[in-house]
Amino acid sequence: MKNLTIIDHPLIQHKLTYLRDKRTDHMQFRLLTKELTSFMLYEVMADYPLKEIVIETPLMPAKAKVLAREISLVLILRAGLGMLDGLLQLVPEARVGHIGLYRNENTLEPVQYYAKLPTNIAETDVILVDPMLATGGSAASAATIVKKAGAQNIKFVCMVAAPEGLDRLSASHPDVAIYAAALDERLNEHGYILPGLGDAGDRLFGTK
Ligand code: PRP
Numbered sequence: 001m002k003n004l005t006i007i008d009h010p011l012i013q014h015k016l017t018y019l020r021d022k023r024t025d026h027m028q029f030r031l032l033t034k035e036l037t038s039f040m041l042y043e044v045m046a047d048y049p050l051k052e053i054v055i056e057t058p059l060m061p062a063k064a065k066v067l068a069r070e071i072s073l074v075l076i077l078r079a080g081l082g083m084l085d086g087l088l089q090l091v092p093e094a095r096v097g098h099i100g101l102y103r104n105e106n107t108l109e110p111v112q113y114y115a116k117l118p119t120n121i122a123e124t125d126v127i128l129v130d131p132m133l134a135t136g137g138s139a140a141s142a143a144t145i146v147k148k149a150g151a152q153n154i155k156f157v158c159m160v161a162a163p164e165g166l167d168r169l170s171a172s173h174p175d176v177a178i179y180a181a182a183l184d185e186r187l188n189e190h191g192y193i194l195p196g197l198g199d200a201g202d203r204l205f206g207t208k
């Protein structure tokens, strides 16, 4: 089952256009990534469960609502780092995990070089992020890693997805809800998304 939600709020689509534009430099790219991620998370959490607590206002006790469960944000390095500030702006109390993966240039399969996750991840809801879902290898591996650590409720948030990556992630993890700002046309022979936005890590960090 393909569990994809395209978040097509006008502000998200507007910012995505400038993110794609090759004239956007790394400083603007970082800012746009942060803003876009915040807007996306706002939409992703629209149906998040709440629980009731009792607080004291300056006038009287009152029943009030807070998020029902703790959240772990898990970033796929390196490009997922660019999404952290935008996420923390909305959920500053979240715990943060990191999974280091890079794509082997020949096979396009992910190679893991790092993982550090919150020790209580099994009791939290996981929001796994990477700007790009291309072949889907990185997202599928990262979902396997967080599941091995005990996570059960996982949402994957990316900015641009390719149909190939959507198919792979949905097939390997049908329980993971996938959110993207756009579903693009296809991958090229080097595994880049078309039309895409190029290499998200390089554009974020100015490394090329
Ligand atoms: C990019 C991107 C994703 C991955 C997506 O990372 O940030 O992690 O490729 O491709 P996939 O869906 O085919 O796995 P990259 O391997 O370039 O590493 P980097 O973020 O360190 O630059």
Ligand code: URA
Binding pocket: 079, 132, 134, 191, 192, 193, 194, 196, 197, 198, 199, 200, 201
């Ligand atoms: N990784 C990227 O950063 N961009 C793509 O188009 C594919 C993988």
